[in-house]
Amino acid sequence: MPESAREVIEAVASAFAELPGELPADAGIDGPIGWRGYDDARARARGRTGESESVVCGVGKVGGTEAMLIAFEFGFLGGSLGSGTGLRLESAFSRARELGVPVVSLIATGGSRMQEGMRALSQLQRIARESALTRKAGLPQIAVLREPTTGGGWATLGAGADVTLAVPGAQVGFAGSRVRPPGDPAAYTAEGQLASGHVDQLVEPGELRSKLERWLRLLTTPAEQAAPPPPALGGDGLPDTGWAAVRQARAQARPHTESYVDAYFDWREDLRGDRCGGVDEGVLCGFGQRDGTTVAYAAQCGTATRPAGFRTAARLVRLADRLGIPVLTLVDTPGAANDADAERAGAGPAIAELFAAIAAAQVPVTTLVIGEGGSGGALAFAAPERTWVTPDSYFSVTSPEAAARILKRGEDEVPATADQLRLRPQDLVELGIARGIVAPAR
CATH class of the missing domain: 3.90.226.10 (2-enoyl-CoA Hydratase; Chain A, domain 1)
Known part of the structure; x- marks a missing residue:
C-alpha cells in the first residue's frame, strides 16, 4: 500500500x-x-x-x-x-x-x-x-x-x-x-x-x-545578472595555425564539459530528456548554485548533438527564461548528428527550436566555446553578442574535412583549408564572432 x-x-x-x-x-x-x-x-x-x-x-x-x-x-x-x-x-x-x-x-x-x-x-x-x-x-x-x-x-x-x-x-x-x-x-x-x-x-x-x-x-533564487563566462581550465597558449587550433580542440587531454560545470557551480541538479521520447547523453542540462544564486546550463559534451539534445536544451532555456534565471551554454561538438535516424527524429526542426528559444529569451544567455565549434549544430547553442572562447577551442562554418570535400579538395589540403576558414580563437575575436578569449583562473 x-x-x-x-x-x-x-x-x-x-x-x-x-x-x-x-x-x-x-x-x-x-x-x-x-x-x-x-x-x-x-x-x-x-x-x-x-x-x-x-x-x-x-x-x-x-x-x-x-x-x-x-x-x-x-x-x-x-x-x-x-x-x-x-x-x-x-x-x-x-x-x-x-x-x-x-x-x-x-x-x-x-x-x-x-x-x-x-x-x-x-x-x-x-x-x-x-x-x-x-x-x-x-x-x-x-x-x-x-x-x-x-x-x-x-x-x-x-x-x-x-x-x-x-x-x-x-x-x-x-x-x-x-x-x-x-x-x-x-x-x-x-x-x-x-x-x-x-x-x-x-x-x-x-x-x-x-x-x-x-x-x-x-x-x-535566480541570479540577478548575466552569468560570467567560466575561466579557461587549460593553458593560455594560442594556436599558430587553423589546423593547430583544430587539433588542440580535439585533444582528449584538454578539459571537457563535466570539468567546467563542476568547477563553475557550488552544486547543481540535472534535467533529463526532451519530453518527446528522446535523451542525448552528449548534452548536459540543469540548474546550479553559484555564490548563493542560480544559473541554468545547457552544455554539449563533445559528441555530435542529436535532435533530443537540441530539444532538451531548448526546454531548459525556455524554463529558465520563464523563471527569470540567466543561462550559461557551453559549446563543444563536431556538429549536429546527420545520420538517417537523426533526420527522421527531426534534426532540422530541433535545431530551429533551440535557435528560436535563445533568440526569444529575455534573460541573458552567456556562451563559452570550450572545444570544437562545428557548424550550425554548435551555433544553435551560442548566444549572439555574448560568446567567449577558450584558447583551446575553434569555431567554424563546418569542419575542415567537410569544407575540403564540399570544395572538392583532397585530404592533403585539409590543414590548409583549416587555415583559410579563420577558425582560431584569435580569428573569432577579430571577426567579431567572439567577445574575447577567456584566460585561465589565477
Whole structure:
C-alpha cells in the first residue's frame, strides 16, 4: 500500500497548513451521473482514510522554501480524479499564485473516477488551465511520481510539471495496468520513463525531502545578472595555425564539459530528456548554485548533438527564461548528428527550436566555446553578442574535412583549408564572432 497523503507531506515538509476542503454539490444521489453505490463507496473511503477527498492540499515549508503541496491519497478510491479533486486542485493553484509560491505535486493516482463519468474526465481541463495560469505567473511546478501515477494525473500534473521526479519502481504511464495492451511492461515504469526522457531524476523515498529542498532553492533564487563566462581550465597558449587550433580542440587531454560545470557551480541538479521520447547523453542540462544564486546550463559534451539534445536544451532555456534565471551554454561538438535516424527524429526542426528559444529569451544567455565549434549544430547553442572562447577551442562554418570535400579538395589540403576558414580563437575575436578569449583562473 502506498504511503498516505499525510505521511508523504510529513516526510517532506517541516510545517504544513491545510487549505479548506471544499466539496462539490453533487447533482442528485450517488454523484453527478447517479452511479449506484457511489455514495457508499465514498463513505467507506472516508472511513478507511480519514480524508474527504483524494487530495490533501496546503502550504508547507520544504527546507527554507514555502510551497503549495498537493498530496494524493491513493487509499481514497485509488487517488482518482473527480469533481471534488478538481475543486481542491483549482483552489490550491489559485492560492499558490496569490502567495507567489511554487507548486509541488506528490502524485499517486489511478486516473479519472469512473463513478463520475465525463464530469471526472473534464477535470483534466480544469487542472491544465490552472497549471497554465501558474506557469504564466512565473512560478515553478515540481512533480513527484509515486506508486502508481497513471492516467490523467500523469498527463497533467506529472508530465506537465517543470521538473519531474519519480520514486524508483513506481508504475508511471498514461495507460493503467488493467487497460494497457500486452507488451513491454518496463515502458510503464519510472525507470522506463527516465530512459525515454520523460522523467528528470529517480529519487529514493528517504532522499525526497533533501532533493525537493535543493530543487525548490534552485528554481526560486535566480541570479540577478548575466552569468560570467567560466575561466579557461587549460593553458593560455594560442594556436599558430587553423589546423593547430583544430587539433588542440580535439585533444582528449584538454578539459571537457563535466570539468567546467563542476568547477563553475557550488552544486547543481540535472534535467533529463526532451519530453518527446528522446535523451542525448552528449548534452548536459540543469540548474546550479553559484555564490548563493542560480544559473541554468545547457552544455554539449563533445559528441555530435542529436535532435533530443537540441530539444532538451531548448526546454531548459525556455524554463529558465520563464523563471527569470540567466543561462550559461557551453559549446563543444563536431556538429549536429546527420545520420538517417537523426533526420527522421527531426534534426532540422530541433535545431530551429533551440535557435528560436535563445533568440526569444529575455534573460541573458552567456556562451563559452570550450572545444570544437562545428557548424550550425554548435551555433544553435551560442548566444549572439555574448560568446567567449577558450584558447583551446575553434569555431567554424563546418569542419575542415567537410569544407575540403564540399570544395572538392583532397585530404592533403585539409590543414590548409583549416587555415583559410579563420577558425582560431584569435580569428573569432577579430571577426567579431567572439567577445574575447577567456584566460585561465589565477
